[in-house]
Amino acid sequence: MNESKAEDRPEDFVLQMLGITKEFPGVKALQDVTLEVRRGEVHAICGENGAGKSTLMKVLSGVYPHGSYEGEILVEGAPARFGGIKDSEAEGIVIIHQELALIPYLSIAENIFLGNERASGGVLDWGTTRSEAARLLAEVGLAEKPETTPSDLGVGKQQLVEIAKALSKRVNVLILDEPTAALNDEDSAHLLDLIRNLRERGITCIIISHKLNEITAIADRVTVIRDGRTIETLDLHGEGITEDRIIRGMVGRPLDSRFPDHESTLGEEVLRIEDWTVHHPVDTERKVVDGATITVRAGEIVGLAGLMGAGRTELAMSVFGHSYGTRISGRLYKGGTEIHARNVSQAIAHGLAYATEDRKKFGLNLIQTVRENISTSALGKLASWWGVIRSEEEAGVAEKYRQDFRIKAPTVESVVGKLSGGNQQKVVLSKWVFSDPDVLILDEPTRGIDVGAKYEIYGIINALADAGKAVIVISSELPELIGLCDRIYAMSQGRITGEVPRERATQEELMRYMTMEKTR
Amino acid sequence: MNVVREYLGRNVRQYGIVAALLVIVLLFQVLTEGRLLYPDNIASLIQQNAYVMILAIGMVMVIVAGHIDLSVGSVAAFVGGLAAIMLVDWELPWFATVLVALLVGALVGAWQGFWIAYVGIPAFIVTLAGMLIFRGLAIVLVGTTVAGLPAEFNAIAGGYLPPLLGFAGQADGLTLVIGLVGIAGLAWSQWRARRALIKHQLTAEPPVIFVAKLVVIALLIGVVTYWLSLSARGTPIVLLIVGALILVFSFVLNRTVFGRHVYAVGGNRHAAILSGVNAQRTDFAIFVNMGLLAAVAGIITTSRAGAGVAAAGTNFELDAIAACFIGGTAVAGGVGRISGAMIGALIMGVLNMGLSILAVDPAWQQVIKGLVLLLAVALDIVSKRRGRLT
Numbered sequence: 001m002n003e004s005k006a007e008d009r010p011e012d013f014v015l016q017m018l019g020i021t022k023e024f025p026g027v028k029a030l031q032d033v034t035l036e037v038r039r040g041e042v043h044a045i046c047g048e049n050g051a052g053k054s055t056l057m058k059v060l061s062g063v064y065p066h067g068s069y070e071g072e073i074l075v076e077g078a079p080a081r082f083g084g085i086k087d088s089e090a091e092g093i094v095i096i097h098q099e100l101a102l103i104p105y106l107s108i109a110e111n112i113f114l115g116n117e118r119a120s121g122g123v124l125d126w127g128t129t130r131s132e133a134a135r136l137l138a139e140v141g142l143a144e145k146p147e148t149t150p151s152d153l154g155v156g157k158q159q160l161v162e163i164a165k166a167l168s169k170r171v172n173v174l175i176l177d178e179p180t181a182a183l184n185d186e187d188s189a190h191l192l193d194l195i196r197n198l199r200e201r202g203i204t205c206i207i208i209s210h211k212l213n214e215i216t217a218i219a220d221r222v223t224v225i226r227d228g229r230t231i232e233t234l235d236l237h238g239e240g241i242t243e244d245r246i247i248r249g250m251v252g253r254p255l256d257s258r259f260p261d262h263e264s265t266l267g268e269e270v271l272r273i274e275d276w277t278v279h280h281p282v283d284t285e286r287k288v289v290d291g292a293t294i295t296v297r298a299g300e301i302v303g304l305a306g307l308m309g310a311g312r313t314e315l316a317m318s319v320f321g322h323s324y325g326t327r328i329s330g331r332l333y334k335g336g337t338e339i340h341a342r343n344v345s346q347a348i349a350h351g352l353a354y355a356t357e358d359r360k361k362f363g364l365n366l367i368q369t370v371r372e373n374i375s376t377s378a379l380g381k382l383a384s385w386w387g388v389i390r391s392e393e394e395a396g397v398a399e400k401y402r403q404d405f406r407i408k409a410p411t412v413e414s415v416v417g418k419l420s421g422g423n424q425q426k427v428v429l430s431k432w433v434f435s436d437p438d439v440l441i442l443d444e445p446t447r448g449i450d451v452g453a454k455y456e457i458y459g460i461i462n463a464l465a466d467a468g469k470a471v472i473v474i475s476s477e478l479p480e481l482i483g484l485c486d487r488i489y490a491m492s493q494g495r496i497t498g499e500v501p502r503e504r505a506t507q508e509e510l511m512r513y514m515t516m517e518k519t520r
Numbered sequence: 521m522n523v524v525r526e527y528l529g530r531n532v533r534q535y536g537i538v539a540a541l542l543v544i545v546l547l548f549q550v551l552t553e554g555r556l557l558y559p560d561n562i563a564s565l566i567q568q569n570a571y572v573m574i575l576a577i578g579m580v581m582v583i584v585a586g587h588i589d590l591s592v593g594s595v596a597a598f599v600g601g602l603a604a605i606m607l608v609d610w611e612l613p614w615f616a617t618v619l620v621a622l623l624v625g626a627l628v629g630a631w632q633g634f635w636i637a638y639v640g641i642p643a644f645i646v647t648l649a650g651m652l653i654f655r656g657l658a659i660v661l662v663g664t665t666v667a668g669l670p671a672e673f674n675a676i677a678g679g680y681l682p683p684l685l686g687f688a689g690q691a692d693g694l695t696l697v698i699g700l701v702g703i704a705g706l707a708w709s710q711w712r713a714r715r716a717l718i719k720h721q722l723t724a725e726p727p728v729i730f731v732a733k734l735v736v737i738a739l740l741i742g743v744v745t746y747w748l749s750l751s752a753r754g755t756p757i758v759l760l761i762v763g764a765l766i767l768v769f770s771f772v773l774n775r776t777v778f779g780r781h782v783y784a785v786g787g788n789r790h791a792a793i794l795s796g797v798n799a800q801r802t803d804f805a806i807f808v809n810m811g812l813l814a815a816v817a818g819i820i821t822t823s824r825a826g827a828g829v830a831a832a833g834t835n836f837e838l839d840a841i842a843a844c845f846i847g848g849t850a851v852a853g854g855v856g857r858i859s860g861a862m863i864g865a866l867i868m869g870v871l872n873m874g875l876s877i878l879a880v881d882p883a884w885q886q887v888i889k890g891l892v893l894l895l896a897v898a899l900d901i902v903s904k905r906r907g908r909l910t
């Protein structure tokens with residue numbers, strides 16, 4: 001490969017993981033994986049969903065303690081045996097997990113110092129806690145008071161709090177597991193800047209991401225993992241190392257294009273949301289959605305673009321059986337006749353479906369099996385009129401989706417909480433596709449999903465449209481909306497600020513509408 | 521044999537709890553010099569512990585859905601007292617009394633379910649209030665005792681099936697037939713379930729384990745049946761009631777939409793609601809059902825005592841909750857099985873019986889039961905932790 005240095009000397013590596021093998025009952029998650037990270041670099045890890053990236057990082061950070069895996073970890077050339085997170089943190093290795101882990105009702109300041117409290121003799125030192133928290137928040141560029149609770153913050157800001165929390169420890173190597181998956185472009189860019197800053201300060205970063213453009217933009221080297229094995233380590237400063245080159249390593253073959261070819265055949269209008277206004281559930285004076293009007297036709301894929309807080313999710317959830325907000329007004333037409341969907345079962349009965357952006361909190365029952373999760377929203381289809389489930393049929397359906405959507409789970413009886421993030425997302429999608437709706441609202445459907453699987457999901461969405469369904473896609477990735485949708489609405493501050501047909505859709509055009517300020 | 525070991529390792533919990541029951545039974549069998557498993561003692565083991573099993577059936581559903589019910593003991597006393605008054609003071613026939621009592625139980629459940637599901641008060645608080653309210657009402661109604669219940673009513677808990685099929689030697693024929701039907705039914709349903717698993721290419725237990733499991737269960741039922749058939753009077757009626765309730769509710773929980781909703785709501789309430797599950801209605805139904813089962817327990821307790829007693833049912837809720845937790849129901853909800861809770865109830869029952877035969881001081885009996893609960897749940901948690909790391 002295009003290695004810039006002739007030969008690595010051992011002392012160049014801040015961290016080496018050699019021959020790591022990790023098994024779960026029935027799954028070999030990692031097999032003889034090797035990862036070598038140079039001091040002060042940003043090292044990316046790429047791989048398909050379920051390739052073992054998160055598992056590798058959990059091994060590294062002591063979540064899976066020494067003895068539960070095979071192989072060796074060297075920190076600064078010396079063997080390390082972590083019995084838990086505390087041990088790895090003592091060596092300056094700090095991980096920010098894929099699923100955020102803030103306590104929603106403690107203040108940000110308390111969250112930052114959780115487990116690491118600023119205290120004397122067991123009594124919290126509020127002064128230091130607050131002032132240091134404020135300093136750390138400034139460092140990560142988050143303009144919030146230390147007293148704010150994470151429950152009041154969006155995911156983007158929560159992510160920054162997580163980083164502030166990591167920086168409150170003595171950190172040498174910072175591991176970020178899909179930090180930008182839940183962020184929009186603006187927040188992602190901010191985060192990437194932050195990572196560059198950290199690199200300047202000599203902090204080594206390991207970053208896992210499915211957003212390859214970010215990786216090529218920020219990383220120095222990338223290690224590709226496929227099916228639990230190291231495939232290669234590429235130097236991104238070398239020549240010819242492009243996104244496509246990385247994809248080839250991940251998927252094992254080149255991927256010709258990111259979006260499947262698709263021509264939509266449009267039918268009648270299926271859903272019209274008219275003059276839709278929603279107020280915040282707590283701050284009931286505040287309009288979260290303000291007089292929005294949207295239409296979708298059969299076979300059409302419509303995008304909803306917007307920055308964080310624009311009100312896209314709120315719009316979708318309030319339409320879906322008033323699942324969000326108070327003082328909801330406006331009209332809903334389905335196939336030309338007005339409908340009322342005051343709760344989720346009514347909405348489902350009217351043929352609506354909403355696949356959430358927050359799969360862990362709203363989308364899945366993590367302690368149930370793949371089968372049970374897929375069937376929940378349409379159990380009626382699998383049951384006799386007096387409520388007895390036809391188990392065999394249910395298993396058959398679940399198995400069909402496991403294969404069709406290529407959900408990487410040993411069987412449909414696997415517990416969903418043990419699947420990798422991207423595969424959990426596919427379970428959410430299966431669940432709603434199975435409910436066979438007329439209108440399918442997908443909120444960040446490809447969050448945390450690898451390039452290959454994204455392509456498959458676009459294919460699924462296209463097929464749904466071809467089957468005459470109306471699809472609304474909410475996404476923070478503009479290229480995704482542009483590549484997928486027939487028409488895109490832009491939202492800003494709760495209002496629909498623009499409508500752009502496919503032909504005219506460019507990132508700049510959309511951005512212009514998405515940042516439009518309220519004029520009234 | 522490796523497959524077998526691995527499988528057992530992964531399912532420590534399920535087999536562990538059955539093994540614990542067997543160990544406890546054997547221990548007491550030895551300690552009591554064989555008196556624990558006297559045929560007559562087996563009959564009264566069932567009669568004495570029917571209430572725990574019945575309450576635990578409802579309690580599993582309550583806990584799986586993420587709630588708790590502290591009121592079942594008081595509700596049982598209240599409904600039982602009411603039944604006694606209906607029989608003695610109003611001279612209602614026994615079947616009418618039973619029907620009305622069940623209805624009242626359901627209404628009590630609806631009352632509590634209303635506050636929990638539709639007003640949104642945590643079940644702990646609502647049923648703590650219910651514990652006081654219905655105990656108080658029981659005392660108001662009954663005073664201390666209402667005695668002199670008709671024989672038909674007393675037969676519900678104390679009666680036996682008549683020896684319709686005559687005797688095979690010393691053994692009651694009907695009891696033997698019931699036992700055999702039970703074994704056959706169980707084997708058949710297990711075999712069907714296994715076949716379905718294999719058909720869908722899901723991992724079924726290794727054949728050795730499957731057969732071994734069936735043989736052990738069949739032997740257990742067989743032995744119990746045989747002993748019962750030798751007992752003075754054959755099959756207790758209560759056994760049929762409990763058996764029927766277990767079958768019906770296992771089916772409801774495992775195979776119906778309602779049962780699935782109970783698990784869904786307990787596992788992730790938000791996600792369940794966003795999937796179109798009516799969580800409020802599910803909660804409401806769970807508590808109506810719990811009230812109904814508390815009424816059944818109240819009827820059986822009253823019938824067994826032969827009198828309405830205001831202080832009846834004290835600590836029933838604790839026995840039922842303990843049975844659930846010993847049987848592997850998760851404190852946080854979302855996980856739990858009726859079969860597990862029944863084994864938990866049997867463990868509590870065998871402890872009760874064995875300790876009484878040994879004439880252990882009731883105070884010490886409580887200490888021992890408390891320790892067993894703690895130990896069972898500790899084992900559960902430790903085995904899970906190990907499962908996670910391997």
Ligand SMILES: Nc1ncnc2c1ncn2[C@@H]1O[C@H](COP(=O)(O)OP(=O)(O)OP(=O)(O)O)[C@@H](O)[C@H]1O
Binds near residue numbers: 029053098422423
């Ligand atoms: N606790 C667990 N028990 C059993 N299997 C597990 C567990 N954790 C992970 N796995 C399995 O190990 C494999 C690797 O999972 P991992 O989470 O590391 O994937 P990933 O590369 O991070 O994927 P993604 O991009 O979707 O986050 C998957 O097949 C997953 O199902």
Ligand SMILES: [Mg+2]
Binds near residue numbers: 055098177420421
């Ligand atoms: Mg992951």
